[in-house]
Amino acid sequence: MTLLWITGGFLIGLIVFLALGIYIGFRAMKRKTESPAERRADDAWGQANVRDATPATDRNENLRNREAVAREERREAQTRERQQTNHDTQF
Structure with missing residues (x-):
């Protein structure tokens, strides 16, 4: 076999x-x-x-989307940092 x-x-x-x-x-x-x-x-x-x-408009749109995602991730990181700082100062 x-x-x-x-x-x-x-x-x-x-x-x-x-x-x-x-x-x-x-x-x-x-x-x-x-x-x-x-x-x-x-x-x-x-x-x-x-x-x-990939037309230029699509490339530009992809770049804008990536920038928006990066901004959102930075905001979330800052929020987590603030929450951790607030938590540390409370106790």
């Missing part, structure tokens, strides 16, 4: 490896047939896509 699992795992790994190799090979062949201008345009489009994945 163990040998069956090992053989099956090996075959599945081999199939995945070959499929990935074929995919990468076809992409490389496609890229070779492109003109340098097309290649540059593709690269620029890919980089623009990465930048556009």
